[in-house]
Amino acid sequence: MSFLAGIAASITSGIVGSYVVAKRIVFISGSIAHSVLGGMGIFLWMKRTYDISWMNPLHGALIAAILSAFLIGWIHLKHKQREDTVIAAIWSTGMAIGVIFVSLTPGYNVELMNFLFGNILWTSTSDLILLISLAGLIVLATMIFHAKFQAVCFDENQAQLKGISVTKYYLFLLVLVAISVVILIQVVGAILIIAMLAIPAAIAGSFSPRLSKMMGWAVILGCLFTTVGLILSYFVNWPPGATIALTAAAFYLLNLARDYKAT
Amino acid sequence: MAIKSNNLSFQYEDIPILENVSFVIAMGEFVGVFGPNGGGKTTLLKLLLGFLKPQKGSVEILGESPKAARGKMGYVPQISHLDRQFPITVLEVVMMGCLDRSPWHSYTKDAKEKAREALKDVDMLDFQNYSFGTLSGGQAQRVLIARALVSKPSILLLDEPTASVDAAAEESIYKLLHHLKGTMTIVMVTHDLQVMMQQVDRFICVHKEVTSYSQAQVCDHFAQGLYHPPLRRS
Numbered sequence: 001m002s003f004l005a006g007i008a009a010s011i012t013s014g015i016v017g018s019y020v021v022a023k024r025i026v027f028i029s030g031s032i033a034h035s036v037l038g039g040m041g042i043f044l045w046m047k048r049t050y051d052i053s054w055m056n057p058l059h060g061a062l063i064a065a066i067l068s069a070f071l072i073g074w075i076h077l078k079h080k081q082r083e084d085t086v087i088a089a090i091w092s093t094g095m096a097i098g099v100i101f102v103s104l105t106p107g108y109n110v111e112l113m114n115f116l117f118g119n120i121l122w123t124s125t126s127d128l129i130l131l132i133s134l135a136g137l138i139v140l141a142t143m144i145f146h147a148k149f150q151a152v153c154f155d156e157n158q159a160q161l162k163g164i165s166v167t168k169y170y171l172f173l174l175v176l177v178a179i180s181v182v183i184l185i186q187v188v189g190a191i192l193i194i195a196m197l198a199i200p201a202a203i204a205g206s207f208s209p210r211l212s213k214m215m216g217w218a219v220i221l222g223c224l225f226t227t228v229g230l231i232l233s234y235f236v237n238w239p240p241g242a243t244i245a246l247t248a249a250a251f252y253l254l255n256l257a258r259d260y261k262a263t
Numbered sequence: 264m265a266i267k268s269n270n271l272s273f274q275y276e277d278i279p280i281l282e283n284v285s286f287v288i289a290m291g292e293f294v295g296v297f298g299p300n301g302g303g304k305t306t307l308l309k310l311l312l313g314f315l316k317p318q319k320g321s322v323e324i325l326g327e328s329p330k331a332a333r334g335k336m337g338y339v340p341q342i343s344h345l346d347r348q349f350p351i352t353v354l355e356v357v358m359m360g361c362l363d364r365s366p367w368h369s370y371t372k373d374a375k376e377k378a379r380e381a382l383k384d385v386d387m388l389d390f391q392n393y394s395f396g397t398l399s400g401g402q403a404q405r406v407l408i409a410r411a412l413v414s415k416p417s418i419l420l421l422d423e424p425t426a427s428v429d430a431a432a433e434e435s436i437y438k439l440l441h442h443l444k445g446t447m448t449i450v451m452v453t454h455d456l457q458v459m460m461q462q463v464d465r466f467i468c469v470h471k472e473v474t475s476y477s478q479a480q481v482c483d484h485f486a487q488g489l490y491h492p493p494l495r496r497s
Contacts, residue, residue: 022349022350024346144366144367145366146369147362147369147370148362148366148369150351150355151359151362153349154345154346154349154351154356154359155340155345155359157312157314157338157340158338158340158359158360158362158410159359159362160313160314161312161333161336161338162333162359162360162362162363162364163333163334163364164362164364205350208350209350209351209352209393209394209395209396209397210350210351210352210355211349211350211351214350
């Protein structure tokens with residue numbers, strides 16, 4: 001079950017991570033990841049305080065992620081000069097709101113630990129179905145719209161000249177990042193999400209000059225890291241999310257050394 | 264009439280960049296646009312392309328708004344404005360000239376063949392599978408010109424195409440433009456007045472306002488690439 005979750009997560013992070021690394025929006029992705037705690041906190045607090053059984057913090061996470069994506073996207077398109085500070089503000093505000101609501105929630109809160117560090121070992125069947133559906137959605141969106149995403153990432157002016165709505169496709173891409181963030185938080189937690197999003201794609205970048213091929217490599221590498229990381233964490237009894245991230249980082253350094261020797 | 268601007272005014276955050284700019288560019292003309300940095304040259308180009316909207320006045324491209332006529336325009340930006348680390352091949356860059364705006368099609372028909380043909384015209388076909396970032400300035404600029412030409416535009420707008428380019432590449436780019444002269448309307452922002460003197464039909468100076476000069480009108484210093492007010496021969 002956990003391995004399947006890892007693979008669904010790797011497909012997501014390989015594809016979306018490639019866009020993120022190529023377009024240099026890693027910072028934005030980190031902001032979305034951390035602001036998600038705000039949505040989770042609010043939903044968790046409402047669920048426990050008012051005893052609403054059908055409320056799922058994961059849905060709160062998704063709403064918060066998409067909201068931050070829209071906010072950040074709007075700032076990028078209309079007020080680019082303020083982008084950095086707004087992203088930082090969203091990052092800290094979302095996180096702070098989440099911490100406050102979690103602290104106000106009655107009962108012991110395993111959700112906070114799961115949010116921060118992932119809970120891949122406790123993936124339920126319903127969780128897995130959600131993960132696989134979301135991953136499938138991302139694969140479908142990429143297959144249909146890849147040329148347009150690539151155009152908007154590489155040259156917004158040219159895209160606009162060809163009649164492609166830069167606003168729509170950039171926001172669409174950020175929403176995909178938001179969805180990926182929610183998937184990846186389950187596996188490696190919010191703190192290490194950047195590792196899964198950026199590292200496989202960054203290594204893949206040195207294997208191919210084409211974005212589409214880079215995605216393929218990133219997915220394969222992601223699967224490698226989650227599988228090896230999970231197995232390793234079992235043997236040394238380390239937290240799985242962190243072990244996966246460390247595996248990724250180790251390969252990144254190896255690849256860096258290989259690149260350095262070649263030049 | 265290819266391009267017509269009527270009392271165009273544009274400001275950026277309360278700073279006026281262009282004021283009351285009116286001019287006409289005829290079909291098939293080759294016009295050089297020059298002026299001091301910050302004077303509004305790139306802004307003017309962006310207004311013509313419809314990337315920016317003027318606060319006052321209007322732009323007409325072949326009788327239509329820039330948005331309606333964008334299929335008939337080709338744009339060659341400066342290579343310094345693009346991310347050279349981006350994972351994209353030369354062929355993919357040129358294929359961006361054939362993007363289809365409909366959600367269900369990525370490119371227009373025969374995009375790959377058209378892209379290869381355009382690369383052949385700029386002598387870059389051998390590089391089609393190279394990473395765009397590994398090209399020299401001159402090679403990259405030629406690829407961007409191919410991208411602009413692949414959709415067979417009626418109007419070609421270039422923003423300082425020889426800015427980050429070595430002398431040999433510069434020569435090949437000017438040869439290319441000379442070859443295109445007359446087949447389409449060309450508007451080129453440039454600092455290279457000395458060379459452009461031989462190529463263009465007319466100069467336009469952009470410095471918040473726009474003034475038009477023919478070669479005969481400008482003083483001798485102009486021909487040597489130096490210009491100072493007044494520009495006109497007294």
